[in-house]
Amino acid sequence: MSTTDELVAIQQLLARYAVTITQGDIEGLVGVFTPDGTYSAFGDTFTLDQFPDLVAAAPKGLFMTGTALIDLDGDTATGTQPLCFVDHATHDMRIGYYSDTYRRTADGWRLATRRMTFIRRNGDHDSGRPHAYEAPTV
Template sequence: MADLEARIRRIEDELEIGQLRARYCHLLDDRRWDAFVDLFTEDGSFTGLEAVTGHAALMEFFSRRVPALAEQFWHFCTNGTVEIAGDTATGRISMEYLSVTQGVSYVSAGHYDDVMVRTAGGWRFRSRRITFYYLSPLSEGWTGGRVPRPGPSPA
């Protein structure tokens, strides 16, 4: 019975972590800053364009600096992995990011590396690090035209 309970708890943890990651995208895109910052532990950190730690620094960065970089943005995350060890989880999730800056549409992709911890309020990010693979104006495409287009096969 203990094995079954442990397996059920793991499934519940994985589902809750999936919801945490999804809420991150939705709350960020909707600019719901108070709820967004609450997805992190009090000493939680984000590393990307800047490295910030703690709720006050997260609030300042995301509510002021991020909107100054892009008028609009949308995050899409897929292919999440997670390893759970007790009350700590680590994982990676792929990310596509679309944005508009000074009237120019951009396309980008990358991934997040996460460390999450179980708290009294549920799973939270202890740290989240974003790595971009590219960021390019949509009109140029993500490859900058360097990848040959498929054509007819030689006869």
């Protein structure tokens, strides 16, 4: 596969992430990750089994993502993708970016890790407020 083909495959993976989360398709969302994939925000890291509760607790709306800057390295890659989230009820926006790692699997490229960084009105970049979502204690 050419470098261009690899980059297009990862871009399509990222488009699938944005569309599935916007549409509330949890199964599709989980499918863009490796089985051991994680998502980090709000001062914590979440595993795939926590996604249904995490997404249920999150505001609903449109996830608009920009073209990711990707660095390929064989069967792995890293990338950064800008994000603008628009709340469906208020049209309030949240902006930031994802920092990702990708891994080629038998099923194609998948997200291995995705970390959210929010950009605040004061210019701060942070992982979000811990109280925005709390994982249930086991």
